Amino acid sequence: MSSSDAATRTSPPSSPGPAPVVDVEQAEAALVEHYPRLVRLGYLVLPPSLGRNRRVLTAHWLTQRALPRARTTVERAMVPAQRGAGRPGGDPGYGYVRLRVLRSALEAGLPLRRRAWPRRAQLPPLLPQVWGLRLFPRSGGADELALDQRLSALGGPARAAFVLRGLEKLPDAEVRRILEGAGVTDPHAALAEADGVAASYELLDSPEFDPCSLQARPPDLMRRRQHGRAALAATAAALVCGTLLALPGDGLAPGTPAAPAYARNPAAEAALDPEELTRVGAGEWRRSARTDFSVWPARGSLTGDRELLGRALAVWARPGPSVQVSATPGTASGAPPGPAQLLYAGEVGRARVVVLHDGLRLVRYAEPRSGAGGGAALDFARVDGAAQGTSGAVVVGRGKGEVRYLTAPWVRTVAVRDLREPSAPARELDRSADGVTAPLTAVAQSQSQSQSQSQSQSTGCTEVAALELREEGPGSGGTRLVTDLGELTPAHLTSGRPQSPGEVDGQAARESWARTACLLGAVRSNGVRSVNSWAYAAQRLPEGNGTATWVCTRAETWRGAGSRVLAQFQAPGKDTGAIAARAQDSPACGAREPRVLAGVLWKSRAGHWHVLAAGSKDVASVRVTGGAQGSARGNTLAAPAREGARAQLRGRLADGTEVSALR
Known part of the structure; x- marks a missing residue:
């Protein structure tokens, strides 16, 4: 906890005064002005057991029901006291609707009792309702996922205390009063439990917890049939189909350019048939003019497990509500357009993993082994236009701070390098006969620097691991360096002028990357294809302070758009550069505008x-x-x-x- 946070929490309460009066118009104005903030508060406090889709709808429903029915009085303790840009400070209308949202969100987490009528907040929301879609916020990074898991382990009052501290920037005295007003019996215990969450409050502003910026996915279409309305629709469809089948011929007028209602799509059926999967031979890559994922052979001990492959294809086409789906930015997560190519099927750690390629995307399906617990996961990554430098490895397993890779068939050996130690020798990493590496510690890139800070001297960034791939075959560059940025495909690291970047395979290139490595966190989870580091200028500093180096780091994405550029100032004696400027979707430092x-x-x-x-x-x-x-x-x-x-x-x-x- 920072010293500024501690000072904020121990600030004295506001002076007492007459209780403010809130009318309907004032509360409505506050609700409309701060609607995204109130919905985010409700979403974070609602119990995670509801599921992300229902939490989103319930958060909007609770917020929209927070208006008073008539002119009312609000306790002064409920009036927000925070100040600053974008803060609602001192508005009684906001304090009233915030209290209503918080109270309803806490009630929604109470267990139902047999001999008591359920409270309104414990029932599914009447409005809004979205049929045929599941809505949930955009996925964040590893830090946001860890915070979500920690909040899931807390009780409702503790979650509310953590959110009021971090999102509303309230001191503990005001948090206790608001919790008491929301019906919490022991606010002190809630604050004590919230103290156990070791995470940055800034993560609460992440898109991971924004129920106003949503992604849409189809629900489990098979499960719909178990519900009453779906059964009614199925009955109606059966009656219509029966009528059509009773008609002569195919039930359509001559010349109608539509297939019969009972016609099937052969391509769609073939895409879900494990027997139709494309399997490339082990030596095909040596004879092919292409060197990318299309020539990877099918490997793994479970390539003949038809049931596993069938489940992977079915989940790809229709992921159920229990499936964790993720996709790199700009990557479609729809069903396969036709029979895919099988790259891997086997056991990795405590999971069964299937890796497929449809020509444009890599798809990784993982399910727990017997007794491992947990649910299935489905990951998508865009890889169209991949070349040898960007198709050397794929992440097949990730968890508990470790990551495993499946390497390309042309990779002879795999070693691990610490980018922070350019003179240290590479450490060999074992691989199985199928090309799966031993577990590698997933060293998280330093996230300590703020997006708004020009000085990016990181704290806690002592090691940044990268894979050194030694390759063979035609067109091989010998040695390539890739690093994990939290996605399915690692990013290819290069060094040199943008028109002709080279591999990081020499001492000079490694020393240049040593002071840049800790800044890779700024481009993490952005669908990054490659990252080039270019020392574009050297400057003699005034007053005899030595010579500084200026470095431009450009991260290119698989989708083309969304590239990120960082200009660094590397002062003598500093082991990490400071970010002097940053830009997104800029041609600077690229081949088009070097x-x-x-x-x-x-x-x-x-x-x-x-x-x-x-x-x-x-x-x-x-x-x-x-x-x-x-x-x-x-x-x-x-x-x-x-x-x-x-x-x-x-x-x-x-x-x-x-x-x-x-x-």
Whole structure:
């Protein structure tokens, strides 16, 4: 817990005064203005046992029912006291509707009793209702998943205490009063239980917990038949089909361009038939002109298990509510368009795993082995246009801080490198005969730097593991380096100028990556295909403070859009670079526009402040205006400045073309 959090929680309560009066219009205005915030609060407090789809609908329902029926009085303790940008501070209308949402969410988690009528919040919501779809928030990263699991283990009052602390930024005294107003009998115990959650409050603002930004999936269509309304629809369909079958011929008028109602789609049926799966031979990749997933052979001890393969294909086509589905950004998660290619079927750790390829996507199906517990999982990753450098490994197992890979048939040996230790030798990693590696500790990329901070000196980033793949065969680059960014396919790491990046297989390239590795967390879980690190400038610092290096790191995605660019300032004596600028969907540092300009406010060892800027070699001059003034010929600039100065950078190429700073 940070010192600022502790200070906030021990702040004295607001001074007493007359109880505010809230009318319907004031409460409605507060509800409309802060609707996404209230729905997020309700979603986080509702019991996770409801399932994500019902939690989303219930959170919206509870929020929409929070309006008072008439003019009412709200206790001053319920009025929010927080201040700051985007905070509802001091609005009694907001305090009233927040209390109503919180009370209803806590009631929804109470167990039903045989001799008592259920409370309204314990019943399924009347409205809104969505038929034929399951709605749930977008998936977050590993930190959000861990927080969701920790909140699931808490009781309702403890969840409410944690959310009021983190989402509403309330001190403990106000949290206790609000919990008492919501009907919690022991607020002190709830706060004590919430203290056991070791997670950052900033994660509560993640899209993982935003029930207003949703994804849609079909429900389990087979299970629908067990419900009354589905049975009625099936009866009606049977009557219609019976009538059509009684008609002469196929029941359609001559020339109608539609298939009969009872016609079947052979391609759709073949896609769900395990016997129709494509199986590539073990040596096909040696003779093929392509080197990608399409020439991977079918491997694993369960490639002949027809029941397992049938379950994997059926879940792919119709994932049920208990299946955990994930997809990299920009990846479709629909049913297979036709018979897929089998890459792997076998036991990995405590799970049975099937890996399939449909030409555009990799699909990983995992189910627990007998007695392992848990549910099935289905993961999608887009891999169209994969080449040898980006098709060398696939994650087949992940859990308990470990990850296992299935390697390509052209990979001779696999080793592990710590990107933070460029001089340390690689450590050999064992593989099975099927190409599955031994468990590798999944070292999480440092997430300590905030998106809003320009200084990204990470804490706790002591090791970043990467796989070193030594390959054979035509077109092989010899050695390639890939790293896990929390997705099905690892990201290919390269180094050098954007027009011709090279492999990270030399000491100089590894040393360049050593100070960049901890910043990989900034591009995690974004569907990243490759990450290139390019040292584009060296700058001699003022006052004899040594020489700094400017590095541009560009992460390309499988979908093309969503690329992320980071400009780093690597000061001498620092083991991790500081993010000077960042951009998304920018062509900078890429093959199309291999130029960049970035600046940073820097303090010398003598305590003097300067604006430093550097551009790529094709930048002929740099100028700074605003909070600092100066210009320089060449691609670097250093101008005196004051602490906190905000300046604007402009550069020009030799032909006079203006270059703006990365943002």
